[in-house]
Amino acid sequence: MNPLDKPWAQLALALLTVLILPLFLKSGILATEILIFAMVVAACNLLLGYTGLLSFGQGIFFGIGTYAAGICLTRWSVPVPLVLAGAAVLGAATATLVGWLSIRRQGVYFVMLTLAFSQLFYFIAYTFSGLTGGDNGLLGVPRPSIGGTALDAPWSYYTYVAVCFVAVFALLVMVTQSTFGRTLLAIRENEGRAAAIGFPTRLFKIEAFAISGAVTAFGGALHAMLIGVAPLSNIEYHTSELILIMTIIGGSSSLFGSVLGAGFYLLLADALSTVWPRWLLLLGLVLVTVALFLQRGLWGLVERGYDLAFRRERAPETPAEEH
């Protein structure tokens, strides 16, 4: 195993990211957005990379978190920590439901089911505009405040999100290292065998969905507070697609790959969009490149780079005795 894949290395890299972003970025909003998507993408990675489930439903959970924050904060001014916890619980519950129904089918049909749910939830949000604001979304979502001062400055909110991000990332690392996470890998590798040795695989997949949904909704709530709006677009199918693309660009073999994926996408989008209004076209080219030449994503590139730099003289693998 590459030393960079060790849990402490992953955690250290996440901390480093939090500390480095303010040094290189002018916009606190962009930096915060990167961290929010980083955790959401890592949650998607738990399904795609660890469990082998390609879910188009991540936007549902993101949108649900967004609306939970939007509604609770604009109507009842619920304390923010409570909103975040509530969003996570709601996200987990929705993900359990969507997961429970979707994993009844495998492969393409599973993907189609998550896609169908994604559309379904979008139209629910669109239809119940009394609650969600419909096309306009919910305006005026306030930022959290600490000790009576609202974190209105972008960088002070960045700090708030950074603390959340590190905590969530640490939790996800713990999940992937646990016996649960290792069972997920087994299910991804060979579901039939996992069932044959006694694991109720469906339950494990549903739990993976629940954890993923909780984190994604948590991120959705943070996002609503970041942009001050709970927009309809957050629950759109496009958001699901965005999260998946970031996951794939980053590489699904490590959680930190997801942080890279989110960062790379958002920074590139930011840079390209100022250069050329048709920047999405260029992004398409990037995706083609990743799909053709970088199947392990940016993280695969990092691993290769590390090997080249530090392990050039790799200890020759001791040839095991053949029987």
Next chain:
Amino acid sequence: MTDIALQTRGLGVKYGTFHALAEVDLQIRRNSVHSIIGPNGAGKTTLFHALTGRVRASSGRIELDGRDITDTSDDDRVRLGIARSFQVTSLFPNLVLRENLRLAAQGRTPWQALAPWRRAESNAEALAIADEVIQRLELGPVVNRLAGELSHGQQRRLEVGMAMAARPRVILLDEPTSGMGIDDIEAMKQLIRDLGRDHTVLFIEHNMGIVMNISDVVTVMRLGRKLVEGTPAQVRDDPEVQRAYLGNMITGDIA
């Protein structure tokens, strides 16, 4: 406690309108080595699928130690003490050998594994079982290799080890020697014979040398039905078995 570990009555499995298995009555004695033979398509593997719960029986019943398990799910049956190996090697190819066995040992207590905060290494028992199986199968030198990179013989042994790691009472081996070299076959024969001392072993095999050598009871199947059953000598000499379809397939010596 009866002397019968596993028993079926009138067991049948239908795939659509095709009767893959019909009217199978089996009685597997505790701590015996019981082999199932028969030509391809005789329903041997389907019988295993039905016994482990991978496919549901469409008729009849299955009893484990006198307890009806006909409607018990496959993962529940593992906890009750049935484990199997597969005819086509079915491992976790991108996980190392030891992790494969650790998972198989953990499968007996899967609810523990649902806790996302519990470390895999905290289950010392599963690790101990994995190491014990590694020793018994002499796979020590390759414990940290990916299962997919092992040689065929090693993979076949690991395949059997996966079933052993579940600490089953009844162990079902589906063609454990398929594709093995001559030396490996001898080792596998010893292993199955050993397993028979403290487990109930039910195995499917095409290698008549092994079947005739180490089985206590042989069941011959054809077209989804049980044809003949008896000791190796009885089966080998059964005129119906010889004439009907095995012909001179039975060539192995009885040791």
